Amino acid sequence: MKNLDICLLLDFYGDLLSDTARENITLYYNEDLSLAEIAETAGITRQGVRDSIKRAEEQLIKFEEKLGLAKRFTSMQDGIQEIKIMLEDIKHDIPEHSSRVEKIISKADEILLLNRE
Amino acid sequence: MKNLDICLLLDFYGDLLSDTARENITLYYNEDLSLAEIAETAGITRQGVRDSIKRAEEQLIKFEEKLGLAKRFTSMQDGIQEIKIMLEDIKHDIPEHSSRVEKIISKADEILLLNRE
Structure with missing residues (x-):
């Protein structure tokens, strides 16, 4: 998985994530917003955003492990x-x-x- | 969706289906078994197999509608x-x-x- 970065996986499998998860991870990776900025917009804690992004990353990696389409x-x-x-x-x-x-x-x-x- | 057949979608997204659903639809499309034959192996009714395959087809089509990777x-x-x-x-x-x-x-x-x- 090291060679395929999260942005690529987000492009491939992003639409399988929940709306909120996709929104947070897109703001973080594609729009380059900070955790604090996303937290403010989403009205949740910085830690909440961090957890949401972490979970989304894990899901994206799992999709690629199953399907291997990005590779x-x-x-x-x-x-x-x-x-x-x-x-x-x-x-x-x-x-x-x-x-x-x-x-x-x-x-x-x-x-x-x-x-x- | 008319141009992309189920076999192709099964190749792309099959690993996102449940084990049973993937097994039934693979036997039907890739191994060309009849509903009756699959029913016998799986120990469920013919109608049960038909429903399972129908649901799996719908899921595969939905994955493609979301991701468009087969296209x-x-x-x-x-x-x-x-x-x-x-x-x-x-x-x-x-x-x-x-x-x-x-x-x-x-x-x-x-x-x-x-x-x-």
């Missing part, structure tokens, strides 16, 4: 990056066909963007 | 297939570089296999 995605993404590098090399070495190779590189970029919707 | 994967996979076709064309048209292009095609195949683990 699958990351591996696919890494593979597509490798393909891009190989294509850039070919584009460089065979300039007369660079526009065709360029089209495939654009397609690869499109696929990488799917991962960020 | 994301399928789109990535389609994109990689398109890249493969474009590469095959280039390989055909530029035979003097076919071995280099072949390497990228193999890499694309590797990525497609990640989706089936």
